[in-house]
Amino acid sequence: MENSVLTVDTFSAFFGDHQVLKDVNLSVPKNVVAALMGPSGCGKTTLIRCVNRMHELLPDTKVAGKMFLNEKDIYTMEPIVLRRKVGMVFQKPNPFPTMSIYDNVIAGYKLNGIRHSREDFNNIVEQSLRSAALWDEVKDFLHRKGTFLSGGQQQRLCIARALAMNPEILLLDEPTSALDPKSTSQIEELFVELKKNVTMLLVTHNIGQAARVSDFTAFIYIGELIEYGPTEKMFTVPKDKRTEEYLTGKFG
Amino acid sequence: MKDHVRARLIKNYIFKGLVMLFAFISLLPLLLILYYITKNGISVINWDFLTQLPRPIGEAGGGVFNAIMGTIMLIVLSCVFSIPFGIAAGIYLAENREGKLSNIVRLCVVVLQGTPSIVIGIIAYAWIVAPLRTFSALSGGIALSIMMLPVIIKTTEETLKLIPYHLKEASLALGVPYYKTILKVVLPSGLNGILTGILLSVARITGETAPLLFTAFGNQFMNWNIFKPIDSLPYRIFYYAMSPYPEWHTFAWGASFILVVLTLAFNLIARGVSIKWKIQF
Ligand SMILES: Nc1ncnc2c1ncn2[C@@H]1O[C@H](COP(=O)(O)OP(=O)(O)O)[C@@H](O)[C@H]1O
Ligand SMILES: [Mg+2]
Numbered sequence: 001m002e003n004s005v006l007t008v009d010t011f012s013a014f015f016g017d018h019q020v021l022k023d024v025n026l027s028v029p030k031n032v033v034a035a036l037m038g039p040s041g042c043g044k045t046t047l048i049r050c051v052n053r054m055h056e057l058l059p060d061t062k063v064a065g066k067m068f069l070n071e072k073d074i075y076t077m078e079p080i081v082l083r084r085k086v087g088m089v090f091q092k093p094n095p096f097p098t099m100s101i102y103d104n105v106i107a108g109y110k111l112n113g114i115r116h117s118r119e120d121f122n123n124i125v126e127q128s129l130r131s132a133a134l135w136d137e138v139k140d141f142l143h144r145k146g147t148f149l150s151g152g153q154q155q156r157l158c159i160a161r162a163l164a165m166n167p168e169i170l171l172l173d174e175p176t177s178a179l180d181p182k183s184t185s186q187i188e189e190l191f192v193e194l195k196k197n198v199t200m201l202l203v204t205h206n207i208g209q210a211a212r213v214s215d216f217t218a219f220i221y222i223g224e225l226i227e228y229g230p231t232e233k234m235f236t237v238p239k240d241k242r243t244e245e246y247l248t249g250k251f252g
Numbered sequence: 253m254k255d256h257v258r259a260r261l262i263k264n265y266i267f268k269g270l271v272m273l274f275a276f277i278s279l280l281p282l283l284l285i286l287y288y289i290t291k292n293g294i295s296v297i298n299w300d301f302l303t304q305l306p307r308p309i310g311e312a313g314g315g316v317f318n319a320i321m322g323t324i325m326l327i328v329l330s331c332v333f334s335i336p337f338g339i340a341a342g343i344y345l346a347e348n349r350e351g352k353l354s355n356i357v358r359l360c361v362v363v364l365q366g367t368p369s370i371v372i373g374i375i376a377y378a379w380i381v382a383p384l385r386t387f388s389a390l391s392g393g394i395a396l397s398i399m400m401l402p403v404i405i406k407t408t409e410e411t412l413k414l415i416p417y418h419l420k421e422a423s424l425a426l427g428v429p430y431y432k433t434i435l436k437v438v439l440p441s442g443l444n445g446i447l448t449g450i451l452l453s454v455a456r457i458t459g460e461t462a463p464l465l466f467t468a469f470g471n472q473f474m475n476w477n478i479f480k481p482i483d484s485l486p487y488r489i490f491y492y493a494m495s496p497y498p499e500w501h502t503f504a505w506g507a508s509f510i511l512v513v514l515t516l517a518f519n520l521i522a523r524g525v526s527i528k529w530k531i532q533f
Contacts, residue, residue: 054425084427094418097531098440108426111436147532158422165426 005030005169005199006051011065013046013055020046022223023065028169028216033191033200035214035231037207039246043223044203048171051201052086053079070168084108087162087170092178093154095146095161102142104157105129108165124164131197132160133190152183156190163198170194172202176209188213207247211235219243286512293509296502302510306472306488312499316507318474319488322389323514325476326468326484327454329393334400335450341401342408342446343434349413357405365402372398373463381467389475389482392468396460400453407449411442416533444529451522455515461486485511 004027013021020043028034036044049055050063056079067074074082095104103110105125116124125142129135134156138149146157155175162170176184191200191213204210210217211231218228219240227234227243238244304315341357348354376395381387415438423433439446464470469481470491485507492504 052425054421057421057424080427080429082427083425086425088425090418090421090425092418094416094422096419096422096437096441097533098437098443107423108428111423111426111428111432113432145532161422161426 003030004028005070006201007066007068007071008047009066009068011047011050011063011067013043013050013063014061015058016060020223021050024220024225026218026225026228028199028201030199031195031197032215033195033202033213034216034218035210036201036203036218036220037205037210037246038220040205042220044205044220045173047220048088048173048201048203051169051171052083052088054083054088084112084165085168087165087167089155089158089162089170089172089175091174093151093158095149095154095157097145097147099146100143101138101146101149101157104146105160105164107161128160128164129157131163131194132156133186133193134160150183152179152186155179155183155187159187159190163194167198170198170200172200174203174205176204176206184209207249219246221246289505289508289512292502292505293507296506297509301503301506305474309497314503316483316485316488316503316510318471318483319485319507320510321474322468322471322483322487323458323485323511325389325478325482326392326396326464327458329389329478330396330400330457331450331454333394333397334404334453338401338404338450339408339439339446341405343412343439345405345409346412347434361402361405364398365406368462369395369399369460370462373466376463377466384479386479387467387469387481389468389478389480392464392482392484393478395463395467396457399457399460399463400450403453403456404446404449407452408442408446411445411449412438414445415441419533441531441533444525444531447529448522448526451518451525455518455522458515458518459486459511461490465490485514 006026006028008024008026011021011024012019024047026034036047038044046055051067051069051074053074055061055063063075069077069082069085095101096107099107102125105128106121108114109116109121109124126135126139129138134153137153138157146154149157155178159170159175176187179187188209191202194200195215202210202214214231216229217231217234219226219234219238219242221242227238227240229239234243235247238247300313301315302320303317304313305318306316307314341361345354345357373395376391376398380391380394384391419437419441420433423437424430428436464484464487468484468487470487471481471483475482489504489507489511492500492507495501
């Protein structure tokens with residue numbers, strides 16, 4: 001538990017009476033990629049949305065148990081403060097259509113009214129775009145709309161937007177599921193590069209992706225965390241029979 | 253067999269021809285109106301007509317400057333009242349799609365849209381003219397703003413409903429408070445639709461006469477005070493057309509021409525805004 005960026009402690013989540021997560025325990029160390037995998041509908045999205053409390057936007061949700069971000073209790077923080085420390089990238093690329101590429105990257109500052117000098121913003125934009133491996137492709141038209149980019153570029157722009165806030169953890173909900181294979185492998189390479197500085201929690205229902213990019217993998221099945229550990233270990237000697245069945249493609 | 257096919261082709265042609273004919277006939281009144289107004293009105297339009305005030309009975313010449321300015325003032329006033337309320341109500345309806353209050357508001361919007369303008373005029377009279385004991389630009393602006401409300405509310409609601417939810421999520425996930433998300437992300441993304449709605453509602457009220465008869469009333473002098481009666485193009489047309497003087501009749505045509513051009517312009521700008529400023533998601 002020590003030195004872990006995110007700690008999930010006997011955590012449960014409910015939609016109305018429907019229990020979606022059952023006593024999940026998980027801890028993500030600094031500067032790794034932790035993958036959440038499992039068949040669709042098992043609660044992966046719910047789990048990562050509980051990390052930045054986005055589930056609270058839906059009616060009729062409740063949670064039990066605790067979560068800590070760098071040892072601070074997530075559920076006693078102000079959601080707004082929490083969300084500024086937690087980056088999120090969605091399934092579908094969602095750059096702001098009214099904003100330029102430049103403004104999209106610093107949207108977290110602009111929309112929150114956080115002021116910086118022009119120069120600082122220039123630096124933040126360049127660094128974030130470089131980290132998202134997008135700088136070279138867009139540096140000549142930073143002031144064009146972000147929506148003119150290709151799907152893969154848009155998704156990297158969204159990653160840059162999240163990185164610009166210096167998040168303590170980056171949540172990624174099937175970030176490549178809407179992209180073509182080439183963009184997908186670009187983004188997978190990006191994750192490997194990014195984890196030198198950023199901790200990532202990556203939802204994927206692509207077993208290969210979990211194997212390629214993650215250091216730790218959690219297997220979730222109908223709301224239960226069946227198994228969690230180093231990716232290599234889990235993929236070679238899964239402890240649970242259900243994990244093995246999932247990895248060998250028996251279901252999912 | 254061949255005859256059969258030919259008969260069907262002929263029927264198709266006849267049908268197409270009839271549809272075109274009826275479409276043309278239904279356009280005819282509009283074209284005739286435009287033609288007639290232009291023919292009678294354009295000869296009166298000159299610099300003096302646009303910039304001078306009406307002259308007293310018996311004196312030749314004069315213009316409708318006060319009516320043009322009055323109409324512009326009424327438009328500005330009614331925008332000032334209707335836009336904030338209309339957009340706010342539209343946001344509320346788009347954000348709360350179900351729920352008792354939303355349904356009540358939606359019903360009110362429909363009823364308001366169907367309320368005859370003369371009735372809205374009487375209400376503005378009772379609420380503002382009677383207590384203040386004077387006809388005024390203010391009361392006219394309020395009457396017209398009530399007529400604008402349903403259009404603005406409806407178009408704002410429909411526009412905002414089409415904005416993808418994932419944009420709102422993107423903003424909220426950055427820690428942007430809900431109200432800022434609405435004001436800085438959702439509203440700007442729907443700006444073209446909302447502006448179109450406002451322009452269409454302005455076009456709708458520019459020619460309204462009935463509610464002005466006992467609110468803004470009319471004024472043959474130029475007046476900039478919103479607590480005093482004010483002239484307007486529709487009122488001026490009514491006044492001149494009802495007079496027994498042939499020169500004033502031609503003035504009524506001239507004023508009609510200006511009014512039609514204004515209304516047309518608002519409609520065209522609305523179209524332009526809705527096409528040119530379209531946001532691609
Ligand atoms: N808004 C919602 N209201 C009610 N139930 C929901 C809602 N979203 C998800 N669920 C339920 O929660 C469970 C887990 O969903 P989710 O976390 O989206 O799964 P995953 O991301 O693993 O596919 C599913 O059974 C789903 O039906
Ligand atoms: Mg999901």
